[in-house]
Amino acid sequence: MQENLKSAAILQNNEQWIPGGVVSLNRKTEPNICFVKGQGSRVVDADGNEYIDYQAGFAASFFGHNDEDINEAVKRTLSESQVLMGAGPTLLEGAFAKMFCESVPSAESIQITTTGSEATYHAIRIARAVTKRDHVVVMQGGYNGWHNDVACNVISKLEDVGGHVSPGEYPFDSLSAGVPKSHSDLVHVVNYNDLDSINYILEKYDVACILLEPLLQNIGIVKPQAGYLEGLRELSDKNGCLLIFDEVKTGFRHALGGYQSICGVTPDLSTFGKAVANGYPLGVIAGKKKYMDYFVHPDKENRVLIAGTYNAFPLTTAAAIATLEKLKSPVHKVYEHVEKLGAALEKGYQEIFSKLDRPVYVARQGSAFCVYFMGHEPINFHDVLLNHDFDFDARYRKELIKGGVYNFPAPIKQGSISFAHTMQDIEQTLEVTAQVLKQL
Secondary structure (H helix, E strand, O other): OOOOHHHHHHHHHHOOOOHHHOOOHHHOOOOOOOEEEEEEOEEEEOOOOEEEEOOHHHHOOOOOEOOHHHHHHHHHHHHOOOOOOOOOOOHHHHHHHHHHHHHOOOOOEEEEEOOHHHHHHHHHHHHHHHHOOOEEEEEOOOOOOOOOOOOEOOOOOHHHHOOOOOOOOEOOOEOOOOOOHHHHOOEEEEOOOOHHHHHHHHHHOOEEEEEEOOOEOOOOOEOOOOOHHHHHHHHHHHHOOEEEEEEOOOHHHHOOOOOHHHHOOOOOEEEEOHHHHOOOOOEEEEEOHHHHHHHHOOOHHHOOOOOOOOOOOHHHHHHHHHHHHHHHOOOOOHHHHHHHHHHHHHHHHHHHHOOOOOOOEEEEEOOEEEEEOOOOOOOOHHHHHHHOOHHHHHHHHHHHHHOOEEOOOOOOOOEEOOOOOOHHHHHHHHHHHHHHHHHO
């Protein structure tokens, strides 16, 4: 594999005009690689190196890169001169909304945004308008977007948030300068899978909503313990606050109805993004009509603003429609295919890692996976912080990249199998993994 000399030059050039050289600083990694082409399960960098891709645009490219059916829908829409109308309703947004509501259990109506962060932003606004309360509960280690209310406690260091506490909350570890203290005072961070801490916060503050990834995927794959999501639903109903599932990552990757259709717990509101349009920029706020109708509330003091020139941009909406059509198709059997590949990868990992002289746990949900270098299934972020070998994980990922297997080169980040992956990809991945572990 060639050195990434052209990638280094591209970053250096970009840094002249862009702070950090990339337009989303989450993309700045070591090793620095500039990808110039993606097709199916593979990506190619500027130096001509090819990789099996499990990063998949932070899990967005569920059908793989440049899916022919989805791209064709976009081209067709472009040829029909449906670009940006800027006034009035469109046929595409209505068609997509109908398909979405028929797919997701809790979706009685939806609104469309350009990103998942915008979707969570609006969901919190609705919750505050409905409840007339200001406080918000989020999860330690979760990620719900870039805005002031949620830009905190994402893969924090132990010294920044302290040791494990229950019941209780953790310090607001902001991701960004410029967040007013008035915002951080309203946000309460607790550990996932900890109902006692939720109850503690609900008794102490006037909470508008509990916002969480129902399956915690920002720190790998951390699954809800038995009764946890059901307990959140019960506590939300008892307290009069809204339960919001952030399904931007879990969404259509795990089931046509979202993860909520798997766990059987119905939130009041949900947010979606990423896989809903196979990586084209589109987000969704969905929920019960009585809450969604706050966008058109007859009383001005209760009405929640939603606006955006590029909301439901025709090309991205066409991609989303094509994505849902393909997910629904009995011909493709999408979820059966990725489950088969995921099971094969998990089994192969378990066989390989059983020979390693260190504890390992392989976590998987369908097409999403994460290898933890710890001896048990993680239950929350503190469990991972205290038990996972972050240094070994970092070295392991870098060596995989040298071998042509690309997963995001940061510890505990989720890997994503796409519909475009094949059993040959899985077998090659396992071969490279075995070689890497011998070297390490």
